[in-house]
Amino acid sequence: MSDSIISTRWTPDDVARIDAASASHAPLITPQRRVIDTLDLWDYWPVQRTDGHPAEIAGGTLFIALSAPILPDPDARHAVARMRLLHRVGADWHDLGPLLPDGLSPGSREWSGSAIVLSDDRTITLYYTAAGLRDEAQTSFIQRLFQTSGTLSVAKHAVTVSRWTAPSECVVPDDIHYTSEMTGGGAIGSIKAFRDPAFFRDPADGAEYLLFAASLAQSRSAWNGAVGIARRETDGEWQILPPLIDADGLNNELERPHVIVWNGLYYLFWSTQTKVFAPSGPTGPTGLYGMVADALFGPWRPLNRSGLVFGNPPDAPYQAYSWLVLPDLCVQSFVDLVGLTEPARDVAQARAHFGGTPAPELRIMLDGDRAWLA
Template sequence: MIGQGDVVRLFDDLDLWDCWPLAHEDGRTVRHMDRQWWFFLSAPVFPDPVQRHGHARIRLLSLGADGWRDHGNAFADAFTPGSREWAGCCVLMDDGETVQHFFTAAGRRGEAHETCEQRMFLAIGSLTADGPGDWQAPREIFVADGQRYVLDRQDMGTPGLIKGFRDPAWLRDPATGKAHLLFTGSAAWSDHAFNGNIGIATFDGREWVLGDPLIEAIGVNNELERPHVIVRDGRYYLFWSTQTHTFAPEAVAGPNGLYGAVADSLAGPWHPVNQGGLVAANPDAEPKQSYSWWVTGEGEVWSFVDYWGMQGRTTGSHPELLRSNFGGTPAPRFTLCFEGDSVTIG
């Protein structure tokens, strides 16, 4: 259970949520200048934290023996093409110098009203004494095809029903050497309101090419968020986050939690870990205390503190808790143990 002592704010004026590390191509977390380098979505503190999604910027922090250091927004103002910056991943290439930062551009810079359009971009930079930086102009790497993945500007977005084309996450497949990006998608061949899937694109040496979804949840769940793969002992473990309210009404809703599937190769077939697919969940007493889990190459799990200490109350009936009980900061971390089809908390 997350308690007061676990909610350590890094900023008074900024909320932090989804995070990802600068990682090596094989998934290991980079240690540079004796520090880890982490990216967070950030936004000014609003009375209602839901507003943060419409103002999100990617912020760079580093973690060392002296604790956290803030390095400001990862990208300069007006550098990225969206009206907001949403989650992605950042990879230090094996030359030890080149950095590739994949991210989601939400909306379009200068748009008259906020949309939920999502596009995926790459900014190439380098590793400097001050961490990843020196970014070149970002370029769009691939687009939704409207057949496997929903292509929709989404002028309006309802929480839990927004269609996905976001959250690029790197994988260098050790079996083939090929580079892939996994992402949060929505099935274009289905008009079901709950039609989430996990997509993949592969780099063919010249460009990124869309592939068929790895997993689909039509009629079950709308958002399989921030999918990423960890390879252990020749097996592939695919993780994603989801929330109770994104399950279809006719489905058996699971808790807000980290879910997973396992396969012997990236091509599958995939089947749920731990039989039902659940890896870690918020406790029943505090079902929204943390969210957006990211498993590092070392098997360490990061997330952020969401609504904690609610004690059975809701923000609907207690709007005064919207601000006071939103964490907006990194949550306590834990490690996973991998054994065959089982992934447990260590």
């Protein structure tokens, strides 16, 4: 099958079709109350059923978020990120503490992923990014995909997930489709990707997949982002496959990619930022992008002919990021830099404007190759 998969390219011609005057923009975000007063939170996702719908657990929804202490420089959070478990019941959030025990993860920090509760309502399987190496002397940008399973327990609405299995590396870059070279560092537009695993079960045949943000191995461009994919085989192992989408020469980071099925069509979404488009142009706003296809392996067509679903508003181009579209078309993200029209001039200004908490939820509408904010 892998030999017959042809990647769809997201091209400069696609992005050039973005019309700034008519493009859809998210509404302005006002300062939001923090879910946890002492922590920054970002990149959050619900515990889902295998069909992608959030699981109802103890009268609410379990969420996993990246978390860090409130540091003077909000960008420094990426170097100390830990996954944290939260329970949302109605409008109320309850902090359940770190998701994984200290020392369990093989990285120096934990980055985004997805989590599935199995049909037994007791087992949660977590797919996530282990960034760096445990006990490394200098922070590195190595990224590896791991999976682990824990036991869900609910007693009088007290929710715990414990007895996590030893994390196992589930998908490894092959240096044919996806590069394992991560020494680009963390400068703007230079960090390479092998992260953000998102589980997807194809309703057409029940096959299970992981999508992930990747960087192309056979590229001559520094801007070589891709949406990677792997399929679970009958023995439980994951087979790496060619990318669904590549942005070679256009964009360096197609982050947190995920698929939903709506009215019989497949919709693939990702987040990206203006600063990671190739400087030769064209560029799009920081926003939610996507494509549509008749089947998982395409060919894919850019939504709205450009790929842009919606961007941050021109008056607040950095206000939110890391959008996740759920099967009911609800869109979740986190509050990034609120109220800035230009990049923060220094660390103090960035800290003063960084939200570090879930953003107000949005909703999109889908009709064939068109997508817009409800």
